Amino acid sequence: MVLLSTFIGVFLAIATASSAAPTGACPAPKPSPNQDPGYGTPSKNQTGIPKPKDFAAFEEKYRAGIRASLPSGNCTINNIGRRRSWDEIDIATRLDYIRAVKCLAAKPALTDKSLAPGAVNRLDDFTYIHINQTNIIHGTGYLLPWHRIFLWQFEEAMRNECGYKNFLPYWDNARFSEDPLASAVWSGSDTGFGANGIDLHLEAKTVIFPGLAKPFSIHMPGGTGGGCITNGPFTDFTISLGPVAKTFIDKNNTYGYESNPRCLSRNFDPASSKGVLTWANATAIVTTPNIAALRGTIEGLWHKNSHTYIGGEGADPFSTTNDPAFYLLHAQIDRLWGIWQGQNLQDREYAIDGNRTFLGIPLDYAPDVPPSLATIEDEMDMGLGFKPKTKKGMPMTKGGLCYIYE
Numbered sequence: 291m292v293l294l295s296t297f298i299g300v301f302l303a304i305a306t307a308s309s310a311a312p313t314g315a316c317p318a319p320k321p322s323p324n325q326d327p328g329y330g331t332p333s334k335n336q337t338g339i340p341k342p343k344d345f346a347a348f349e350e351k352y353r354a355g356i357r358a359s360l361p362s363g364n365c366t367i368n369n370i371g372r373r374r375s376w377d378e379i380d381i382a383t384r385l386d387y388i389r390a391v392k393c394l395a396a397k398p399a400l401t402d403k404s405l406a407p408g409a410v411n412r413l414d415d416f417t418y419i420h421i422n423q424t425n426i427i428h429g430t431g432y433l434l435p436w437h438r439i440f441l442w443q444f445e446e447a448m449r450n451e452c453g454y455k456n457f458l459p460y461w462d463n464a465r466f467s468e469d470p471l472a473s474a475v476w477s478g479s480d481t482g483f484g485a486n487g488i489d490l491h492l493e494a495k496t497v498i499f500p501g502l503a504k505p506f507s508i509h510m511p512g513g514t515g516g517g518c519i520t521n522g523p524f525t526d527f528t529i530s531l532g533p534v535a536k537t538f539i540d541k542n543n544t545y546g547y548e549s550n551p552r553c554l555s556r557n558f559d560p561a562s563s564k565g566v567l568t569w570a571n572a573t574a575i576v577t578t579p580n581i582a583a584l585r586g587t588i589e590g591l592w593h594k595n596s597h598t599y600i601g602g603e604g605a606d607p608f609s610t611t612n613d614p615a616f617y618l619l620h621a622q623i624d625r626l627w628g629i630w631q632g633q634n635l636q637d638r639e640y641a642i643d644g645n646r647t648f649l650g651i652p653l654d655y656a657p658d659v660p661p662s663l664a665t666i667e668d669e670m671d672m673g674l675g676f677k678p679k680t681k682k683g684m685p686m687t688k689g690g691l692c693y694i695y696e
């Protein structure tokens with residue numbers, strides 16, 4: 291059995307902080323916040339550890355590249371989606387976001403019942419395909435583009451099906467690495483996602499990934515919670531699919547597709563954040579020299595620890611999407627990837643590295659999926675019949691995608 295105490299990242303995490311006055315933009319005229327048409331203007335609501343100047347410069351270079359790419363198809367400077375930090379968006383936007391998440395939770399699932407009898411609502415459609423694809427979209431070349439399209443689909447569902455007027459926010463965890471609870475994301479008020487679960491005094495454990503030809507396990511810390519969350523707007527939330535990664539392979543419900551109604555649990559693990567999800571490491575990510583090395587910094591380090599910090603439902607690599615905070619966590623990953631791409635768009639926009647299956651281990655349920663190297667021409671399965679090529683999920687302003695991180 292392969293036991294890795296460090297989980298090779300499972301999700302995308304773009305970690306960037308809010309925008310500070312950008313300097314050092316690459317080509318183009320020197321941008322000042324006042325001349326900038328709205329991108330990167332400093333928010334009045336900045337809290338936490340200030341963004342270092344070097345990170346701000348990398349971020350501005352990324353933004354300059356996005357601006358230079360416009361107009362692109364239907365994506366223009368006027369309609370581009372502006373994704374901002376949860377800690378900086380206003381209260382009305384936070385409330386509207388939470389309302390729209392609950393709206394998706396109240397709409398019936400579209401996933402075929404024969405595939406996932408336990409899928410109840412539209413959020414479960416996202417969780418179903420995330421579970422179904424976990425061994426293909428983590429520890430592979432598809433991690434970043436798959437989750438980029440996934441987040442975009444979620445954002446579109448929030449806007450088109452539930453009337454959310456804004457764009458996907460991100461969890462700017464570098465600002466709060468030493469004191470994550472200072473972030474408004476974890477506020478127990480009506481305008482956050484709730485805080486920790488009840489402390490069950492859990493022991494650390496090892497959980498198993500089903501579906502791989504070679505057994506694979508990851509370490510889960512004991513954490514400081516583990517039970518149901520007790521405050522915030524999701525205390526009454528009922529989730530149904532999962533869990534999947536357990537201490538044993540559950541033969542009766544291996545992938546958690548059956549109905550399993552329960553509360554939303556969290557298990558904060560401060561050691562996964564303090565000294566780890568720092569500005570220094572965020573800067574190391576955006577300055578990683580190549581895509582092969584980026585897999586280690588963005589997935590192995592940032593992504594893995596962001597999930598492990600949240601713990602509970604959010605730390606199950608398969609059904610992690612059950613925690614509504616998942617989407618903010620992954621927007622941060624997506625943001626860090628975007629800033630990395632933006633340092634050398636020509637070479638990095640379509641850069642890919644990795645196998646087609648988790649760490650190149652064959653899948654026991656789909657032996658026809660080759661573990662060989664992924665390419666940008668490969669199809670990805672986004673659920674509900676949508677199977678775009680990988681390259682569709684690589685630029686932010688082409689092929690239907692149209693957004694920028696502010």
Ligand SMILES: [Cu+2]
Pocket residue numbers: 300301302420427428437
């Ligand atoms: Cu994922």
